[in-house]
Amino acid sequence: MPFQYNEYYNEQTGLTVGIKKQLFCEQTPYQLVEVFETDTWGNLMTIDGMVMLSEKDEFVYHEMMAHVALFSHPNPKKVLIIGGGDGGTAREVLRHPSVEHVDMVEIDEAVVRASKLHMPEVGDFDNPKLHVLYENGLTFVDGPENEYDVIIIDGSDPVGPAVDLFKKDFYEKCHRCLKADGVLVSQTESPFVESYHESMQSVFKACDELYPVTKMFLTFIPLYPTGMWSMLFASKGIDPLSKEVTSRIEAKIGTFADKLKYYNKDVHTGAFALPNFVKHIIQK
Amino acid sequence: MPFQYNEYYNEQTGLTVGIKKQLFCEQTPYQLVEVFETDTWGNLMTIDGMVMLSEKDEFVYHEMMAHVALFSHPNPKKVLIIGGGDGGTAREVLRHPSVEHVDMVEIDEAVVRASKLHMPEVGDFDNPKLHVLYENGLTFVDGPENEYDVIIIDGSDPVGPAVDLFKKDFYEKCHRCLKADGVLVSQTESPFVESYHESMQSVFKACDELYPVTKMFLTFIPLYPTGMWSMLFASKGIDPLSKEVTSRIEAKIGTFADKLKYYNKDVHTGAFALPNFVKHIIQK
Numbered sequence: 161m162p163f164q165y166n167e168y169y170n171e172q173t174g175l176t177v178g179i180k181k182q183l184f185c186e187q188t189p190y191q192l193v194e195v196f197e198t199d200t201w202g203n204l205m206t207i208d209g210m211v212m213l214s215e216k217d218e219f220v221y222h223e224m225m226a227h228v229a230l231f232s233h234p235n236p237k238k239v240l241i242i243g244g245g246d247g248g249t250a251r252e253v254l255r256h257p258s259v260e261h262v263d264m265v266e267i268d269e270a271v272v273r274a275s276k277l278h279m280p281e282v283g284d285f286d287n288p289k290l291h292v293l294y295e296n297g298l299t300f301v302d303g304p305e306n307e308y309d310v311i312i313i314d315g316s317d318p319v320g321p322a323v324d325l326f327k328k329d330f331y332e333k334c335h336r337c338l339k340a341d342g343v344l345v346s347q348t349e350s351p352f353v354e355s356y357h358e359s360m361q362s363v364f365k366a367c368d369e370l371y372p373v374t375k376m377f378l379t380f381i382p383l384y385p386t387g388m389w390s391m392l393f394a395s396k397g398i399d400p401l402s403k404e405v406t407s408r409i410e411a412k413i414g415t416f417a418d419k420l421k422y423y424n425k426d427v428h429t430g431a432f433a434l435p436n437f438v439k440h441i442i443q444k
Numbered sequence: 445m446p447f448q449y450n451e452y453y454n455e456q457t458g459l460t461v462g463i464k465k466q467l468f469c470e471q472t473p474y475q476l477v478e479v480f481e482t483d484t485w486g487n488l489m490t491i492d493g494m495v496m497l498s499e500k501d502e503f504v505y506h507e508m509m510a511h512v513a514l515f516s517h518p519n520p521k522k523v524l525i526i527g528g529g530d531g532g533t534a535r536e537v538l539r540h541p542s543v544e545h546v547d548m549v550e551i552d553e554a555v556v557r558a559s560k561l562h563m564p565e566v567g568d569f570d571n572p573k574l575h576v577l578y579e580n581g582l583t584f585v586d587g588p589e590n591e592y593d594v595i596i597i598d599g600s601d602p603v604g605p606a607v608d609l610f611k612k613d614f615y616e617k618c619h620r621c622l623k624a625d626g627v628l629v630s631q632t633e634s635p636f637v638e639s640y641h642e643s644m645q646s647v648f649k650a651c652d653e654l655y656p657v658t659k660m661f662l663t664f665i666p667l668y669p670t671g672m673w674s675m676l677f678a679s680k681g682i683d684p685l686s687k688e689v690t691s692r693i694e695a696k697i698g699t700f701a702d703k704l705k706y707y708n709k710d711v712h713t714g715a716f717a718l719p720n721f722v723k724h725i726i727q728k
Contacts, residue, residue, distance in 0.1 A: 164456055170484035171462045172448055178456025200454035217636070220719070352501070352666050380664065380672040380719075382636050387671010388664040422719040430717025433710035435504070435664075 165196060165204070167211055169353045169385035175211065177204060177383070183278045188270045191320060195278040201383060203278050205246060207271070207316050211383045215279055218248050221347075221389070222282075223423040224379040224431065226252030228393060229310045229345040230259070231409045231428065232400045236309040237261065240337065242297035242325070244314035245271030247283020253312070254287050255416045262290050263308075265297045298324050301333035308337050313346035318359040326359040328366035331394075335370050343395045348376070351438045352386035360390065364442045367394040375400065376442055377431035379422075390438070401432055449480060449488070451495055453637045453669035459495065461488060461667070467562050472554045475604060479562040485667060487562050489530060491555070491600050495667045499563055502532050505631075505673070506566075507707040508663045508715065510536030512677060513594045513629040514543070515693045515712065516684045520593040521545065524621065526581035526609070528598035529555030531567020537596070538571050539700045546574050547592075549581045582608050585617035592621050597630035602643040610643040612650035615678075619654050628678045632660070635722045636670035644674065648726045651678040659684065660726055661715035663706075674722070685716055 168174035178199035185194045196204045202215025213221065226249050230236050237260045239253050245266035253262055266272060272292060275283050284290065293300070297315070311334050315322040324330055325346075334344055348363055349356035367374040371394040381389045393400050409425045417424070452458035462483035469478050480488045486499025497505065510533050514520050521544045523537050529550035537546055550556055556576060559567050568574065577584070581599070595618050599609040608614055609630070618628055632647055633640035651658040655678040665673045677684050693709040701708070 166460060168460070168462075172460070173462045173482065173484055174460055176450060176452070176456070176458055176460045178452075178454075198457065200457055219721075352664075378664070380636075380662070380670075382670035382672065386664075386666035388666065421721045424717075424720055426717035427719055430714030433708075433714025435706040435711055436708055437503075437705045 165206070167206075167209060167385065169350070174385060175383060177201065184274045186270050186274070188268050190268045193268065193270045193274055195274050204383070205271075205274060205279065208320055210317050212316065213246055213248065213279075213282070214383050215281065217382050218246070218282060219421045220379055220381055222248035222252045223420055224377070224391060225249045225312055225314055225345060225347065227420070227423045228377060228391070228400060228428060228431065229312060229343045230256045231412065232393070232395065232398050232405050233309050233343045234341065234398070234408070238308050239263070239310045239312065240304075240308045241265065242300070242311070242313045242315060243267075243322075244312065246275040246279060247272065247285055249312055249314045250290050251282065251284040254284055254289060255419060257415065260289060263293060264290060265293045265295050265300045267294070267296050269294045298330060301330065301337050304337040306336075306339050309339055309342060311338060311342070311344045313344070315347070317349065318356070326363050328362070328369075331363070331366045331370055338396065340396055341398060343393070343398060344371070346392040348390045348392045350384065350386045350388050351390055351441055352388055357441055360441060363392055367392060371395060372397055373399055375432055376434060376438070378434065378438070379431060401429060449490070451490075451493060451669065453634070458669060459667060461485065468558045470554050470558070472552050474552045477552065477554045477558055479558050488667070489558060489563065492604055494601050496600065497530055497532065497563075497566070498667050499565065501666050502530070502566055503705045504663055504665055506532035506536045507704055508661070508675060509533045509596055509598055509629060509631065511704070511707045512661060512675070512684060512712060512715065513596060513627045514540045515696065516677070516679065516682050516689050517593050517627045518625065518682070518692070522592050523547070523594045523596065524588075524592045525549065526584070526595070526597045526599060527551075527606070528596065530559040530563060531556065531569055533596055533598045534574050535566065535568040538568055538573060539703060541699065544573060547577060548574060549577045549579050549584045551578070551580050553578045582614060585614065585621050588621040590620075590623050593623055593626060595622060595626070595628045597628070599631070601633065602640070610647050612646070612653075615647070615650045615654055622680060624680060625682060626680050627682055628655070628676070630676040632674045632676045634668065634670045634672050635674055635725055636672055641725055644725060647676055651676060655679060656681055657683055659716055660718060660722070662718065662722070663715060685713060
């Protein structure tokens, strides 16, 4: 029997999605993982009642999480993804021919299982370059040193298990995991939702102190609160708006440009144009 | 007693806003005009059940509708706004010192009345340069020839009375109203909502035939369906991405930059960066 899924970001205000039926529901040791068949957005995964992705709009988030970082780096070979259990970010990373090895550190195997079962087009789990490790990303980053070209932090919202993904300690460890020309990208919530501002400010302040280059970029995500989503770009030196990077995009994107539904060279640059009210949040 | 307002753009999927109370409700000869006090977005105006603006997010829409056109034109003096009865677009237009005369042609005086009563910060109705005409925009454009520097079409969605604002006949008449270096901007709905694609394609095809320069730009609007909104830029020659225009923004914005919460030079340029799926819609 049809019903509606609601995610409120402010009191009684938020998103409503028409649901045909529930396809997956599991309370894991970490969180409640659900998949629903929706009326018009394909299958929808939620964690603890928060939208993670739908089959119809996931291309935006995953292309922006992967390609801004991967094209900015001159020669990305080894990539670490923290979270990202649905597999979409890894799928986009693996489109880059230079990539030899992707470690995807997902705490909850149920997320991977639900994605494989009910969103079979999202992940590229049979790719031999992809190594899925069911571990806690927060402690995983204690180990590696000077090992990764790119780190992508594809965690859920800063409530519950993901809250420490928004703290300085974690970004310090990531800095040590990255090579000397390393690049890091992370999702950092919606600038229109005031209750997220503290987490956003915490991440940007930490990275300003740790990395020579720290910038925010923005993307449209219809099923995330307010439709405006921010992401962090931090690097040990590479400027994502440099002529070097835009030339690289032009030179390299041709091999898979027809696979991309959102990202292109102009979108890469345009995403870093921040409205005044957004600048004010992270300059506080 | 609190309740919720819903606007569905696809079956049972859309926006939900927490409502404290209804402040205005009038079935006019044209449409149902309502204003609600919301939980977290200030007062909200709807027409025929579709969100027009909230006090909290209106700055985005109005700044982008006004400033992309007004900064692109070398010396805008006389401006025509079709619709826009809440007054927000006119308020932003009137920030430009070169503007001497604004005609705002709003079919429904109830929209103006509701805005003055319940959104007093939105309009600048006492400004002597603003001339509010309660007429039908579709027939108003039969009259003027070679008269306006800028036309802004700030109408509602392409259902009901606004449907003809998306047809070629109307854009032909606007072309005649514009001076030789004229600029036109119009709101053209969300690229993520497939039921709007036909209207979008109709407008862009018509303007491609009529104007030497036709481009789409995008903006984040949290309370509009999907949060991604498109706008049309058409001109008789001026390229909004030219060095001439970006230099003009730099030179002129200083006088009121501190009043702007969204628009700046980078946002102007970045807004024209279209994701691949959006390009495909208007290139069909």
